[in-house]
Amino acid sequence: MPRVGPRFCTVSLLRGETVAFPIRKPEEKTVDKAAQLMIRRAEELGIETVYHRYERMQPQCGFGLLGLCCWLCMMGPCRIDPFGVGPSKGVCGANSDTMVARRVLLHIANGEAAHGEHAFHVLETFKTAVEHSSKNLPFPYRIADEKKLRAIARKLGIPDADTRPVLDLAIEVAKIVEEDFVRTTEEPLNLLKAYSIEKRKRTFERLGIVPRSIWREGFESLHRIHVGVDADYRSLLIHGLRTALADCYAMAAATELQDVLFGTPRPVESYANLGVLKQDEVNIVVHGHNPLLSMKVVELARSEEMLSLAKSVGAKGINVCGICCTANEVLMRMGVPLAGNLLHQELALATGAVEAMVVDYQCVMPSLADIAGCFHTKLITTMPVARIPGAVHIEWKAERADEVAREVLRLAIEGFRARNRERVFIPDVKSKVIAGFSVEVILEALGGTLAPLVEAVKRGDIRGIVGIVGCNNPKVPQDRGHVELARELISNDVLVVGTGCWAIAAAKAGLMTLEAQSMAGMRLRKVLEVLKIPPCLHMGSCVDNSRILAALNAIADALGVDIPDLPVFGSAPEAMSSKAVSIGTWFVAHGVNVHLGVVPPVLGSEVVTKLLTEDIAGLVGARFVVEPDMKKAAEIILEHIDQKRKALGLPA
Numbered sequence: 001m002p003r004v005g006p007r008f009c010t011v012s013l014l015r016g017e018t019v020a021f022p023i024r025k026p027e028e029k030t031v032d033k034a035a036q037l038m039i040r041r042a043e044e045l046g047i048e049t050v051y052h053r054y055e056r057m058q059p060q061c062g063f064g065l066l067g068l069c070c071w072l073c074m075m076g077p078c079r080i081d082p083f084g085v086g087p088s089k090g091v092c093g094a095n096s097d098t099m100v101a102r103r104v105l106l107h108i109a110n111g112e113a114a115h116g117e118h119a120f121h122v123l124e125t126f127k128t129a130v131e132h133s134s135k136n137l138p139f140p141y142r143i144a145d146e147k148k149l150r151a152i153a154r155k156l157g158i159p160d161a162d163t164r165p166v167l168d169l170a171i172e173v174a175k176i177v178e179e180d181f182v183r184t185t186e187e188p189l190n191l192l193k194a195y196s197i198e199k200r201k202r203t204f205e206r207l208g209i210v211p212r213s214i215w216r217e218g219f220e221s222l223h224r225i226h227v228g229v230d231a232d233y234r235s236l237l238i239h240g241l242r243t244a245l246a247d248c249y250a251m252a253a254a255t256e257l258q259d260v261l262f263g264t265p266r267p268v269e270s271y272a273n274l275g276v277l278k279q280d281e282v283n284i285v286v287h288g289h290n291p292l293l294s295m296k297v298v299e300l301a302r303s304e305e306m307l308s309l310a311k312s313v314g315a316k317g318i319n320v321c322g323i324c325c326t327a328n329e330v331l332m333r334m335g336v337p338l339a340g341n342l343l344h345q346e347l348a349l350a351t352g353a354v355e356a357m358v359v360d361y362q363c364v365m366p367s368l369a370d371i372a373g374c375f376h377t378k379l380i381t382t383m384p385v386a387r388i389p390g391a392v393h394i395e396w397k398a399e400r401a402d403e404v405a406r407e408v409l410r411l412a413i414e415g416f417r418a419r420n421r422e423r424v425f426i427p428d429v430k431s432k433v434i435a436g437f438s439v440e441v442i443l444e445a446l447g448g449t450l451a452p453l454v455e456a457v458k459r460g461d462i463r464g465i466v467g468i469v470g471c472n473n474p475k476v477p478q479d480r481g482h483v484e485l486a487r488e489l490i491s492n493d494v495l496v497v498g499t500g501c502w503a504i505a506a507a508k509a510g511l512m513t514l515e516a517q518s519m520a521g522m523r524l525r526k527v528l529e530v531l532k533i534p535p536c537l538h539m540g541s542c543v544d545n546s547r548i549l550a551a552l553n554a555i556a557d558a559l560g561v562d563i564p565d566l567p568v569f570g571s572a573p574e575a576m577s578s579k580a581v582s583i584g585t586w587f588v589a590h591g592v593n594v595h596l597g598v599v600p601p602v603l604g605s606e607v608v609t610k611l612l613t614e615d616i617a618g619l620v621g622a623r624f625v626v627e628p629d630m631k632k633a634a635e636i637i638l639e640h641i642d643q644k645r646k647a648l649g650l651p652a
């Protein structure tokens with residue numbers, strides 16, 4: 001059991017002294033009421049969570065926080081003294097600029113690899129599904145959204161996209177997307193050619209950052225950061241832009257093909273927060289990012305066969321709910337409730353009410369196995385690339401997806417008998433949410449054209465549009481930045497859209513309901529009431545940031561301007577993962593300023609910091625802005641929006 005109480009956490013420093021760091025109260029760790037209750041509950045039960053581990057980790061390495069430590073070769077680890085007293089170069093001779101830039105590129109490549117693998121797994125499944133359908137063979141997956149497939153084919157320039165047989169088209173689409181992974185020539189990504197607006201393409205060409213293949217850019221990044229290769233912070237970061245662009249179109253591939261396999265999201269009502277767990281039902285939490293298995297689990301959980309099995313063990317039903325982006329995927333398409341975002345994953349298990357947590361990959365904490373072990377809960381890993389010691393591993397394969405889902409459900413249902421009701425504590429906290437705002441749905445709500453939205457922006461009823469995305473990070477109180485920034489912006493007539501853990505935070509805070517229209521400024525409110533939409537729009541999981549880009553492309557096209565000219569901004573108030581670094585970078589590359597609420601590890605190099613926060617604007621028309629205070633962040637964002645409106649000749 002960790003040393004977590006009552007008010008101090010003691011840490012022995014290398015020098016042998018012991019330093020006490022104040023432990024924050026639950027109310028200082030998170031603004032989420034359910035999480036506050038569950039942190040106390042976890043402490044009563046002697047369960048360590050991410051919140052406690054973060055405090056035990058203090059003080060975190062000052063070199064690491066500045067980006068000034070390097071362990072990329074075995075001459076290291078090295079660290080550079082930011083005060084100029086100790087070493088100014090690593091053993092290999094790399095200075096602080098090289099060290100910091102290498103680390104940024106490593107984060108981007110890591111994020112790109114994560115989204116790239118996700119997209120590739122979806123592509124492989126899509127291809128196999130099409131092959132089986134062509135031969136009339138049974139397969140767990142099939143084309144569910146023909147309309148979306150034809151729309152993708154049209155965008156890719158495939159001839160006769162509206163009339164050709166659907167399986168022919170699917171084969172063509174798969175070939176074109178596959179080429180974007182494996183291309184060995186200098187040709188640009190097909191998806192970028194088809195999806196990006198002309199003005200942006202010209203910028204990418206001018207800077208030499210047009211990505212060639214999804215695999216190649218990440219591969220080259222890892223080569224460049226190897227000891228003794230690229231030492232110039234500028235060329236490292238320029239390749240970072242190229243890799244991030246490859247990431248962007250990998251994400252687009254994942255979103256598009258998932259829509260074809262599972263349907264394009266449509267508005268759906270559900271609930272969010274730990275109060276969605278049920279006392280009298282089998283609770284199954286799906287967690288991770290790739291919906292290939294979780295969609296099957298949800299489908300099967302609703303079958304008569306499984307419901308009667310659940311009743312046979314004394315449960316009233318089967319309650320599937322989700323954590324992180326897998327949650328967003330199944331919410332958007334099936335109305336499955338959200339149990340929570342990143343920092344809720346351990347708390348969900350600490351309720352003692354979960355029979356099985358089924359994980360795929362990314363943002364899944366290995367410590368889940370320890371917490372599951374305190375209860376009857378089964379932690380089930382399913383992906384060959386993501387194993388956790390202590391978990392049950394039931395491996396997903398596309399052709400076995402239905403069987404795997406059945407095995408998972410049986411294990412969970414069986415587990416219900418072993419639930420110790422005396423140890424169950426489910427916080428009675430949940431909020432209503434309306435999700436499912438794909439670009440297609442937004443267009444439909446506007447009557448098939450963006451014109452009403454563009455007109456509202458022109459008039460100033462919508463002052464600007466901000467995409468808030470990204471993670472939770474225990475360095476800042478959970479959800480505080482997400483909620484504060486969103487509230488501040490909507491009250492100033494800014495329409496907020498977003499994805500990922502922000503979307504879950506906003507849902508838990510009740511910002512994704514029609515009632516939340518009352519929190520919007522008067523002018524925005526009128527628009528929301530006419531369209532019957534919430535002030536914060538849930539656009540999906542993190543790969544669905546590609547939907548936000550698609551909307552920006554369409555608005556820029558409609559106004560006849562480039563993306564940097566638009567009154568828009570991006571923000572990741574609680575960014576944590578490498579994927580967030582990569583996503584932020586490709587938004588900047590596309591000309592969208594990105595605000596970060598957590599200081600990234602770049603301050604060890606003045607020139608890298610300057611490049612990312614100032615000089616990059618001269619290259620791509622946008623930059624990063626770091627501001628931990630959300631009131632000030634909102635002011636910066638509003639000022640930028642107003643400047644852009646003025647430049648476009650739009651009224652204030």
Ligand code: BF8
Nearest residue numbers: 325363470471500501542
């Ligand atoms: O991909 S927002 S913590 S869950 S990385 Fe992870 Fe960050 Fe959440 Fe989704 Ni995105």
